[in-house]
Amino acid sequence: MTASVAAHSASPTKVTTLASPSGVEAWHVESDVVPLIAVAFTFEGGSAHDPEGKPGVAQMLARLLDEGAGDFDSDTFQEHLAARAIELSFNAGNDAIGGSLKTLVKHADEAFDLLRLALVEPRFDQDAIERVRAQTIAGLRYQQNDPGVMATRRFFEEGFAGHPYSRSTSGTLESVASITRDDLVAMHRAIITRGRIKIAVVGAINAERLSAQLDKVFGALPEAKPLTIIEPAVLGNLGSRFVVDLDVPQSVIRFGMQGIAWRDPSFIPAYVLNHILGGGAFTSRLFQEVREKRGLAYSVGTSLVSYRSAAMTWGYTATKNERVGEALQVIADEMARLRQDGPSDEELQKAKDYLIGSYALGFDTSTKIAHTLVQIAFEGLGVDYIGHRNGLVGAVTQADIRAAADRVLGDGRMLTVIAGRPTGL
Known part of the structure; x- marks a missing residue:
């Protein structure tokens, strides 16, 4: 041993x-x-x-x-x-x-x-x-x-x-x-x-x-043979909207754009950017604009999705059928504003402080620790990742955020799917 x-x-x-x-x-x-x-x-x-x-x-x-x-x-x-x-x-x-x-x-x-x-x-x-x-x-x-x-x-x-x-x-x-x-x-x-x-x-x-x-x-398991290679994929149909017709009073919305994989050196800036956009439960821009200011939805948010052969930024919300168009416009406008102007220095610092301070909460039970570690190992990030992860977050600059926004938010086009019977689109 x-x-x-x-x-x-x-x-x-x-x-x-x-x-x-x-x-x-x-x-x-x-x-x-x-x-x-x-x-x-x-x-x-x-x-x-x-x-x-x-x-x-x-x-x-x-x-x-x-x-x-x-x-x-x-x-x-x-x-x-x-x-x-x-x-x-x-x-x-x-x-x-x-x-x-x-x-x-x-x-x-x-x-x-x-x-x-x-x-x-x-x-x-x-x-x-x-x-x-x-x-x-x-x-x-x-x-x-x-x-x-x-x-x-x-x-x-x-x-x-x-x-x-x-x-x-x-x-x-x-x-x-x-x-x-x-x-x-x-x-x-x-x-x-x-x-x-x-x-x-x-x-x-x-x-x-x-x-x-x-x-x-695990020593009793057989040795591995090669698996079929899953080719890299890029999220498609950006700029398109699709409707799944369901007779419900409230439409459920899924939207997405490009993402950055966890193994990518630019993942941490993208992670901080996502927290500002829609990842921070009550503090994110989308939560404030969609729910708090306009009452369009009970919940709204985004997250980074990292697969072996693809990455994307994934968003969700739900609103009344007649307010779907308004909700989508608010989301698009906020993304455009963040992409063009970036966050304020205070906003960026608060996001980093939260992500650093809350990281240890994922290690408060043995089960949480085990699952977090095995995910880090699966991603190939190294056993020392948890030791320097907060340092990576703390080092994110406005320039890093701008670069991540260019890759993730791009030209603002999203793939959007609406399940319900939206009106006024």
Whole structure:
């Protein structure tokens, strides 16, 4: 076992990079404050790698990993988790399949055993497949009348037309109905492998014990083989508006423009810019202009979205059908003003102060720490990132903000999708 500590006095927590005897690596934070262990992990490869014509395989796979494994059928597996208050869950996104484990220290051996079974020996029993399929289809049918879901789905269809990111991670009624056990086994074999995983472990477990558990759980996974390359994509249809016709009194709006990936050197200035525009819950310009001054919407905001092969700035709001045009104009005007004039020095400083001061709040529980660390590891930002992240925020200048605004806000054109029956556009 080898270990090295990468910490900084400004870091919210001290992180050790640990490698087990068989070469399984993890980021480790040892803490005996509470007798808990939290594990977060993520495998490279997600719904973007769903088989052609069958979106939904990755998500169904994630939902089935704890539906029986090894000698345990679904009910028995869940009973073992419940008997020891072990929390185990899995999820799937565009670029990754991930999961988390939380257990009391005294039940750690059994918890890690169950995690190993779920990852290495999932059963994919037909009754479990059919149950999850039925649940997924029921959810998809319900979502057909949800304006937020329908607007989001259309946004990705138009913004990434012809690209894997255009497909819904949940799939469609037709695709989910066609998924076979062979599809699930093939994706499991391709993605749930040693060479694709990032792991973070936080809690009352020392390096020696953790090293043994890493080998037991993740050392049993097969080696990775190359995945299909997901080509880079740029958000398309900027300047276009699309309407999803739904008979609802209030329209849901999704809008977006170009973004900057987390791995990009200019991400931090873009992050500060986004906080000023729409990321600061009650202080952002959009919140003040759209909600506080005009009462057009209850909520409005923006966020940076960073995928492996694309980046965008994503926005949301909802307003009465007859006020959609007004809301969109206010949003466009505020973006143009920010792009042309930039923020005031006071506004920029307040944004930086908030982002620096609030960063430690993401490290107040072992689960939060584990998930944050595994995301940083997945992005390849380095174990020392949390130590110098606040320094990067503090160093952002007006020139940096202007450069980020040129890239993100560009000429002001947005892709806009409205789900409802807007009038006066």
